[in-house]
Amino acid sequence: MKNKNNCGLLWIILLVLCSLNIAAQPFAEDIRAxxxxxxxxxPPKQAILFVGSSSFTNWKDVQNYFPQFTIVNRGFGGSSISDVIRYADDIIFPYQPKQIVIYCGENDLAASDTVTGKMVYQRFVQLFTLIRNKMPGVPVAFISLKPSPSRWQLKDKMIAANDLVKKYLRKKKKTSFIDVYHKMLAADGTPLKEIFIQDNLHMNAKGYAIWKKIIAPYLKK
Known part of the structure; x- marks a missing residue:
């Protein structure tokens, strides 16, 4: 009887530990949603998958911007490239997309002063390699890190990350580097303030209109 009780207690402890481990995973609620x-x-297969951080999360009406395409939006706010890698089996591969469009890397830089543009690039290479190994024929597009007033102090690191990713993708087949950075700058070289909401980080409809114009030619029909 004692052994049975012990086994039952161990089983309960294991269940509790498993539950705590799941809850402790960052963005677990987003993935469950x-x-x-x-x-x-x-979602239908052979759609275009948008995956990344809050610039996609907040683009809730993205389908309306690209009515001629089927868009699956799996952006989750606050995520880094490492988070996208962690959840690739949940938010990328099940959908069997015909194209993957990535916007991520800003939060990597904002998370710590020790993160460099080169580190963002290296994380992207890790994600890209993961996708290529599982889906070798699927085109991949990377949207450049955007300039935001609230993160303007990170501009040099963002430019470095963008340049490294652009050079890397130039040598890869079925890839695109989509430069939104420069079209979001005013004549004086600073971010256009009128395309951001009050937090000076996330875009309003004017910002997404700029993105639509730049992104549309790269989407696969």
């Missing part, structure tokens, strides 16, 4: 959406209505 995506899975719940998928359980109700799974």
């Amino acid at each position: 995506f899975k719940k959406q998928d359980s109700i209505a799974f």
Whole structure:
């Protein structure tokens, strides 16, 4: 009887530890929300997958910007490239997209002063390699890190990351580097303030209109 009780207690402890481990994973709630959406209505295969951080999360009406394409938006706010890698089996591969469009890397730089543009680039290479190994024929597009007034102090690191990713993708087949950075600058070289909401980090409709014009030619029909 004692052994049975001990086994039962160990089983309960294991369940609790597993639950705590899941809860401790960053962005676990966001991933659960995506899975719940998928359980109700799974997105069509061969759509264009947008994956990355809050610039995609907040683009809730992205489908309206590109009505001629089928868009699946799996941006989750605050995420870094490492987070996208961590959840690739949940937010990339199940959808069997015909193209993957990535916007991520800003939060990597904002998270710590020790993160460099080169480190963002290296993380992107890791993500790109993961995608290529699983989906060798799927085109991949990377949207450049954007200039934001609230993160203007990171501009040199952002430029470095953008340049490294651009040079890297130039040598890879079925890839695109989409430069939104320069079109978001005013004549004096600083970010256009009128395209951001009050936090000076996330874009308003004017900002997304700029993105639409730049991104549309790169999307695969």
